[in-house]
Amino acid sequence: MTRVLVVEDDPQLVRALVLNMRARRYGVDAAPDGTTALRLAQARRPDVVVLxxxxxxxxxxxxxxxxxxxxxxxxxxxxxxxxxxxxxxxxDAGADDYITKPFSMDELLARLRAAVRRTETEPDAAAATLVTTDDFTVDLTAxxxxxxxxxIRLTPTEWHLLEILVTHPGRLISQKHLLREVWGEARGNKTNYLRVYMAQxxxxxxxxxxHPRYLVTEAGMGYRFEG
Known part of the structure; x- marks a missing residue:
């Protein structure tokens, strides 16, 4: 059973989340504050945290x-x-996804399922050297x-961006992280660089x-690769 830790101080929202998740056979623990959340995370070892x-x-x-x-x-x-x-x-602190309130319960549960799938396939993904989509393939070794x-000829910068995204499928990568990884700390606020190279x-x-299918923009946050 997949175990979820819900960290939320609104009792009504906690109740709605717990009911919906348990109805879909998730095991759920709830924490109303950060101290309890960190204690439960250590004790219960959840598979996903909703925070x-x-x-x-x-x-x-x-x-x-x-x-x-x-x-x-x-x-x-x-x-x-x-x-x-x-x-x-x-x-940048390490969150995998960001959902803004008010939100659709269906969307949250879909994001939760996607996070679980990524975790289940992570060992294979780490070992894989070939990323395949319906329209193109990326050979990470070659x-x-x-x-x-x-x-398809890519510039070194284009390749570096693509490599970061395809090796973290489904994960939202922030603009700041991409800029720092590809251009260094000095270009950490040059979001126009990203727009130009992502368009290319x-x-x-x-x-x-x-209308990109694979290289998706999350407005104001960053980009994700949907394989």
Missing amino acids: DLGLPDMDGVHIIRTLRGWTRIPILVLSARRASGEKVAAL KKVRRSGRD LRRKLETDPS
Whole structure:
């Protein structure tokens, strides 16, 4: 049974989350504050954490950083904070996804299922050297991309961006993280760089670059690869 730790101080929302998750055969523990959440995470070893950032005793970003000190379990942030800076801070601390309140229960459960699937396939994904989609393949060992039977030439920068995204399928990668990894700390706020290079990648790889299927933008936050 997949076990979920819900960290939320709104009793009505906790009740709704617990009922919906248990109806879908998840095991659920709930924590109303950060201290309880960290204790339960150590004791119960959940498979996924659903975390509100605004807790009574500590900020949710601190909880993310603490968890990331010892575990790679998926962390789905569920928060009323809408500012892009807040979202980026949570993602850079190690959150895997960010859902803004108010939210659709169906969407949350879909994101939860996706996080569980990624965890289940992670060992194989780590060992894999070939990423295959319906439209192109990425050979991580040979550093080659093929589409429609022919090699697609990528610049070193395009390749670096693509490599980061395809090796973290389904995970939301923040703009700041991508900029730091590809261009270094000095270019950490040059989001126009990302827009230009992501547009180039989409022109080379997407069937309809204006409506990307694989290289998806999460406005104000970052990008994710949907394989």
